Amino acid sequence: MSRDTAIFDLIEQEHQRQLEGIELIASENFVSDQVREAAGSVLTNKYAEGLPGKRYYGGCEIVDQVENLAIERIKKLFNCTWANVQPHSGSQANYAVTLACLQPGDKILGFDLSHGGHLTHGSPVNFSGKLFKTYFYGVKKETGYVDYDQMEEIALAERPKLIICGASAYSRDWDYARIRSIADKCGAIILADISHPAGLIAAGLLNDPFDHCHIVTTTTHKTLRGPRGGVIMLRHDFDNPWGIALKNGTLRKMSSLLDSAVFPGCQGGPLEHVIAAKAVAFGEANSEGYRTYMKQVVANARLMASIFMNKGYHIISGGTDNHSMLIDLRSKGITGKDAENALSETHITVNKNMVPFDTESPFVTSGIRVGTAAITSRGIKENDIEKIVDLIDQTLMNKDNEQALKKIKAEVHALMAGRPLFTW
Numbered sequence: 001m002s003r004d005t006a007i008f009d010l011i012e013q014e015h016q017r018q019l020e021g022i023e024l025i026a027s028e029n030f031v032s033d034q035v036r037e038a039a040g041s042v043l044t045n046k047y048a049e050g051l052p053g054k055r056y057y058g059g060c061e062i063v064d065q066v067e068n069l070a071i072e073r074i075k076k077l078f079n080c081t082w083a084n085v086q087p088h089s090g091s092q093a094n095y096a097v098t099l100a101c102l103q104p105g106d107k108i109l110g111f112d113l114s115h116g117g118h119l120t121h122g123s124p125v126n127f128s129g130k131l132f133k134t135y136f137y138g139v140k141k142e143t144g145y146v147d148y149d150q151m152e153e154i155a156l157a158e159r160p161k162l163i164i165c166g167a168s169a170y171s172r173d174w175d176y177a178r179i180r181s182i183a184d185k186c187g188a189i190i191l192a193d194i195s196h197p198a199g200l201i202a203a204g205l206l207n208d209p210f211d212h213c214h215i216v217t218t219t220t221h222k223t224l225r226g227p228r229g230g231v232i233m234l235r236h237d238f239d240n241p242w243g244i245a246l247k248n249g250t251l252r253k254m255s256s257l258l259d260s261a262v263f264p265g266c267q268g269g270p271l272e273h274v275i276a277a278k279a280v281a282f283g284e285a286n287s288e289g290y291r292t293y294m295k296q297v298v299a300n301a302r303l304m305a306s307i308f309m310n311k312g313y314h315i316i317s318g319g320t321d322n323h324s325m326l327i328d329l330r331s332k333g334i335t336g337k338d339a340e341n342a343l344s345e346t347h348i349t350v351n352k353n354m355v356p357f358d359t360e361s362p363f364v365t366s367g368i369r370v371g372t373a374a375i376t377s378r379g380i381k382e383n384d385i386e387k388i389v390d391l392i393d394q395t396l397m398n399k400d401n402e403q404a405l406k407k408i409k410a411e412v413h414a415l416m417a418g419r420p421l422f423t424w
Contacts, residue, residue, distance in 0.1 A: 019421060020413050021347035022388060023378075026169070026196065026324035026371025028349075029225050030378065030421055032284060035277045039227045043273035049263060063272040070275050073282035077202050078210060080233045082255045085278055086262050086270040087230030090195045090219035094120040095127060096232060097191050097215055098162070099261035100254065104131045107160040109151065109188070112136040115356045116170035116316075116326065118193060135160060139356050144317030145172055152182045159186045165213070166193030169353050169369045171305075171320035173197075176212035189241070192216045195230075197322045199223030199373070202285055203294035206322065210235035215254070223297065223323055223373050225290075226281025227274050232258055296381060297323045300372040303382050307389040316355055316367070324371040328355045334396055336365030342399035343368075346408040348392060378419045387415060 018030070031039075043063060049056040052064040052071075070085045087093035102108070108128065110121030115138035119126040122134035135158050137151040155163060163183050165174055176192065183190045192213035200206045200223060209216055216233045220226035239251040246252055263270070284290055298321075305315050305325045314328040329339055336352030343350055354360075355367035372380075375388070391408055398404035 017347070019419075020416055021349055022391070022412055022416060023374035024348060024350045024370045024372070024388075025374070026351075026369050027219075027222050028371075029222060029373045031221075031225055031227060031277070031281065035225070035227060035280045035284075038280045039273055039277035041273050041276060043276050044271075046272050047269045048272050049269045051259060051263075063275075066272060066276045066279060067270070070279035070282060073279055073286060074231055074233065077282055077286050078216070078233055078235070080210065080216075080235045082234040082237055084232045084259055084262050085229075085275055086267065087217075087232060088267060088271060088274075089228065090118075090193070090217060090230040091120050092262075092266060093217040093219075093230035093232050094118075094164075094191070094193060095266050096258060096261040097217060098128065098132065099265045100257040101162055101189055101191075101215075102132060105133060106162070107133045107135065107158055108162045108164060109135045109137065109155055109158065109160040110164040111146070111167055111170070112138040113168075114354045114358060114362075115139045116167040117164075118166070118168040118195075121164045121166075121193070139170075139317070141357055144356065146170070146174070148175060148178050148182070151179070152185070155182050155186045155188065160188050162191060163188045164191045164193060165209075166191075167196065169324070169326050170317075171301075171315075171322055171325045172317050173206050173321045174209065176207055176209045180212040187241075189214045193218070195219040196222055196324060199225070199285065199290075199294050200298065200322055203291040205294055205298055214238065215258070220278050220281060223294070224281055224285060225373075225377065227277035229271070229274050229278055231278070232262070234258075293376065297373050297376045299382060300376055300380060300385055301325065303385045304370070304372060304389060307386055311389065311393055323373045324369060326353060326355060326367055326369055328367045329396075330355075330359075330366050332396065334399070335360060336367050337363070338399060339368050339396055342395050342405070343392065345405045346391065346395045347412045348388075348395060378416065378421065380419075384415065391415075 047057050048060045048063045052067045071083050074083045111117030113123045120128045123129045135154050140147045190213040192209040195218050198218040221228045237253050237255045244252045301320050301323050305320045314331050316326040340352040350368045352365040353367045353369040354365050358366045360366045
């Protein structure tokens with residue numbers, strides 16, 4: 001069998017792109033060598049439908065141990081009593097939760113996509129908006145913070161079965177206790193999607209959602225620095241509120257419903273090679289070194305937001321509590337699309353993003369989303385942050401100057417040269 005040089009040449013090109021550029025997409029990170037090794041292991045050869053000890057295939061004795069290790073490590077990381085590590089993605093995890101908790105046509109209340117929410121929180125182009133009747137809360141225009149009064153008003157008026165909190169582009173912490181009080185008033189279950197700040201929550205740097213939110217989902221590839229995938233967790237299991245019972249008449253626990261919603265509800269065989277890589281990442285996150293890394297991520301983000309604001313950029317909500325920030329470029333007369341394209345020319349990677357009350361389409365947008373998890377994995381600290389913001393500002397101010405952009409790209413490469421891809 002000949003080597004597939006076409007693919008491996010492209011992989012090497014991507015490797016060089018990652019090494020040379022400044023990676024600021026808030027949902028991306030760099031995994032450790034051992035996470036990559038596990039993800040590329042022989043476990044990719046094994047089918048293992050079902051749960052550890054309850055498989056539909058033989059030969060699962062080893063992968064059962066792998067999956068159990070991943071479960072125990074994520075439970076320790078978040079002080080949980082139950083977890084399912086099989087979801088292929090965060091979207092799959094959220095889909096499984098809706099399968100377990102809802103019937104088609106039921107009402108959900110989610111965070112508006114245009115204000116920072118996620119597609120799976122009720123967007124009309126997503127399963128969550130197609131299968132369920134959706135309502136949305138957003139942020140206050142004057143502050144950029146979540147409008148909990150609006151959330152409560154809609155919840156009490158519409159009485160949704162599921163309230164979803166968490167965001168794809170929101171830089172502030174969440175008041176989970178307030179959300180629980182709202183949910184209790186209307187009889188809703190709360191899903192906290194912590195895909196972005198999961199690592200900061202695990203490190204104790206942000207509010208803990210688990211005692212207030214019934215179900216928690218996360219991706220594993222953002223601040224957790226693992227492979228691409230999802231997880232569903234419970235700190236407190238509970239009887240399902242719909243009276244679904246086992247043959248002996250006892251109520252099925254929510255954990256049982258969630259397990260069934262993952263398989264056979266919305267997935268087939270789990271990706272045991274990815275689950276092994278998740279287990280490695282969870283082990284890494286259960287360390288003091290990881291907490292130090294998370295503190296640096298936050299320090300970098302807060303300093304970056306401050307420097308941007310000093311240069312006249314508008315940061316939604318006026319700063320950040322986590323690893324990310326949303327920059328409204330309307331004060332600079334630049335669209336998000338133009339900014340993303342210009343920055344790509346200098347090997348600075350961001351993504352265009354809608355801002356609250358945006359006047360542009362989702363294909364153009366008025367903002368960009370920036371995050372510090374990936375650059376912190378490359379060893380970037382406070383003394384580098386001002387230089388990075390300067391490079392971004394210079395790029396945007398010279399977006400139509402080809403010579404200036406070439407010069408900035410050379411500075412980007414010089415800044416990142418010699419930095420190891422993984423530093424902890």
